Amino acid sequence: MSASFGAANTAVFTDPKLQFQGSHGLRPSASAHQLRRGSGLPPCSSNTSVVSAISTPVKPDTSSAPKRSKVEIFKEQSNFLRYPLNEELQTEAPNINEAATQLIKFHGSYQQANRDDRGPGGKSYQFMLRTKNPCGRVPNKLYLVMDDLADEFGIGTLRLTTRQTFQLHGILKKDLKTVMGTIIRSMGSTLGACGDLNRNVLAPAAPFVRKDYLFAQETADNIASLLTPQSGAYYDLWVDGEKIMSAEPPEVVDARNDNSHGTNFPNSPEPIYGTQFLPRKFKIAVTVPGDNSVDILTNDIGVVVVSDSDGDPHGFNIYVGGGMGRTHRIDSTFPRLSEPLGYVPKEDILYAVKAIVVTQRENGRRDDRKYSRMKYLISEWGIEKFRSVVEQYYGKKFEPFHELPEWEFKSYLGWHEQGNGAMFCGLHVDNGRIGGTMKQALRQIIEQYNLNVRLTPNQNIILCDIRRSWRRPITMALAQAGLLHPRYVDPLNITAMACPALPLCPLAITEAERGIPAILKRIRAVFEKVGLNYKESVVIRVTGCPNGCARPYMAELGLVGDGPNSFQIWLGGTPNQTTLAKCFMNKVKVHDLEKILEPLFYNWKRKRQRGESFGEFTTRMGIEKLQEIVEKWEGPVKATSQFSLKLFADKETYEAMDELAKHQNKNAHQLALEVIRNFVAAQENGKAE
Ligand code: SRM
Ligand code: SF4
DSSP: OOOOOOGGGOOOOOOGGGSOOOOTTOOOOHHHHHHHHHTTOOTTOOOOSSOOOOSOSSOOOGGGOOOOOHHHHHHHTTTTTTTTHHHHHHSSSSSOOHHHHHHHHHTTEEEEEOTTOOOTTOOOEEEEEEOOOGGGEEOHHHHHHHHHHHHHHSSSOEEEOTTSOEEEEEEOGGGHHHHHHHHHHTTOOOTTSSSSSBOOOBOOOOOOOOHHHHHHHHHHHHHHHHTSOOSSHHHHHHHTTOOOOOOOOHHHHHHHHOOTTSOSOTTOSSTTTTTTOOSSOBOEEEEOTTBOTTOGGGSSEEEEEEEOTTSOEEEEEEEEOOBOOOBTTBTTOOOBOOEEEEEEEGGGHHHHHHHHHHHHHHHSOOSOGGGOSHHHHHHHHOHHHHHHHHHHHHTSOOBOOOOOOOOBOOOOOEEEEOSSSOEEEEEOOGGGEEOHHHHHHHHHHHHHTTOOEEEOTTSOEEEEEEOGGGHHHHHHHHHHTTOOOGGGSOHHHHHOEEOOOTTTOTTOSSOSTTTHHHHHHHHHHHHHHHTOOTTOOOOEEEESSTTOTTOGGGSSEEEEEEETTEEEEEEOOOTTSOSOOEEEEEEEEGGGHHHHHHHHHHHHHHHOOTTOOHHHHHHHHOHHHHHHHHHHOOSOOOOOOSOOHHHHSOHHHHHHHHHHHHHTTSOHHHHHHHHHHHHHHHHHHHHTO
């Protein structure tokens, strides 16, 4: 085990006055490091024998010390994420105090309360746990353990997230240590799943045995290790100091410890993060050219493997500055796509990533968390200045970005060859919520066949390492639990995503996960009404607030909660997730959605160019023109579907169907189509292809 625990420095300090010196918001600029290098002094050298994670030995002039957010003070006084969390966890209360609530995020948990359940007894406190699974990789044993924990300690469901992890909701404070300990002992982790540090590192979930995919996944693992907290607080709190960690590759340890360009806090238990960690959450994705299963441009750092003509990886293109979160009515907050920074040879990637992280650590805003993400730093500085500062920490110049092919969204649903004789099967899970019969069936299959799984950045799951002879029985078992081949899932559902929102997300303004099933059915009905083909689709993403957890600003149709039962409508993302949508309308009540969507889809059907997606169409038309179309719309169009039940059913059948359909709030034609589709699906599944 080569993980560097600052053994002498992991004692739990309970008196905040005994805490370490903080940076007081003063940060050395890269040029200060350059000066120190020039003067022969070790960069960021510590002049004290106590543990020090201050980035400069110079005492600040407190009269002009920059303002810092409360979370900065909590971090500084926490003894590397311990105080007062450890103390708060020992109390009988069902909840923890404000400082501990901030700190427990770094350990992978959020304190929540059920907003549907505001009984006379006050808030019903509970905790959400989020795992860390670089590349979405989940070993067989860990899946089974998560499945058990959800039933025994949670709300009975597993939630797959938009960053390839699991969330368990509804854990009580008294059970936290048991649940955390069980995950850690099953070779899982929640360390750094939340908080102001690097979050789960994305990479394509497909278990292809191909040089570039394997290299992307290995790189994601290495970056995740490089940026994992080192102080040992996590293990102290949850497994009484047991150091249950997998061994790190030597190149990760070397990159972490290297301080030749003034990146590190020498002698600190957290050589990269120091006492203050990062100004805000930080997100990284790695992929291969053309594979945009990871929404690469929405990350703080996007890394793309570049290979030679024989398919051997030789380096990486790096993008920087993506992010989705914004605040309603504050235009200085915005979603942003990342932009090219440059190319690095493969042996330099960890050093380049570290240099970018350190640039954000030193320069990202720590006064107002609304503006602390790296995208705001890059927007303010411009990419040239950002690059030149990063280069000082990297110690080299970035080479020019290599040309890349078009991005394509890949879902990996259905059956595929892995490339080593085995197969994998990608399953669509509506909004990542695994519960009920589906949960039982998945567990049974994963246990019986001893399968490893992967989670995708689109809240789906991939069953891996399947022998050919297992394909038929597995298909049958999946179909019985309603886990159909993607061919039989409504194409609108296949690419749709919604965030959890109500009742547990404290930031939710309106419904998302609970509201999306009805919204998708209504959009399907609009499609049929305006004559759009069943196979045509639009990427729809819904969130309960503007933070953008389901990345709605990349969708062709994004619905962003902006009031009770009301949404902002965003238009203009593309199916391959490369264009930022624009805000089209505010405060659209959910029951009024058809009034807006019907004219939009009707015009797309009529006026689109060959092969033009809905997102491309709305961008070509422009927001103003589309607003005019919606304003002038004169009520619903007549059904223009080429086929009408009336044409091929006798009068009695039609009337009976019509009567049945009314009970389901549909028309006869819609119901007939549904019956036919279900029949065909059942036949096909019976064949268990
Ligand atoms: Fe998120 C906060 C759920 C991916 C941007 N996000 C939250 C919290 C923890 C609410 C809170 O702070 O108390 C939500 C918990 C809800 C619950 O009950 O489960 C939450 N975020 C999620 C998940 C579960 C959504 C999902 O449907 O899967 C995703 C978990 C990812 C993971 O496994 O790590 C999730 N969140 C994202 C993404 C998408 C991504 O990372 O690719 C984004 C937009 C990308 C980005 O970060 O820019 C995102 N979440 C936010 C933000 C806004 C950040 C910002 O820059 O302003 C917040 C609020 C905050 O940080 O202050 C937030
Ligand atoms: Fe909560 Fe908003 Fe994220 Fe949805 S987008 S989970 S409502 S923070």
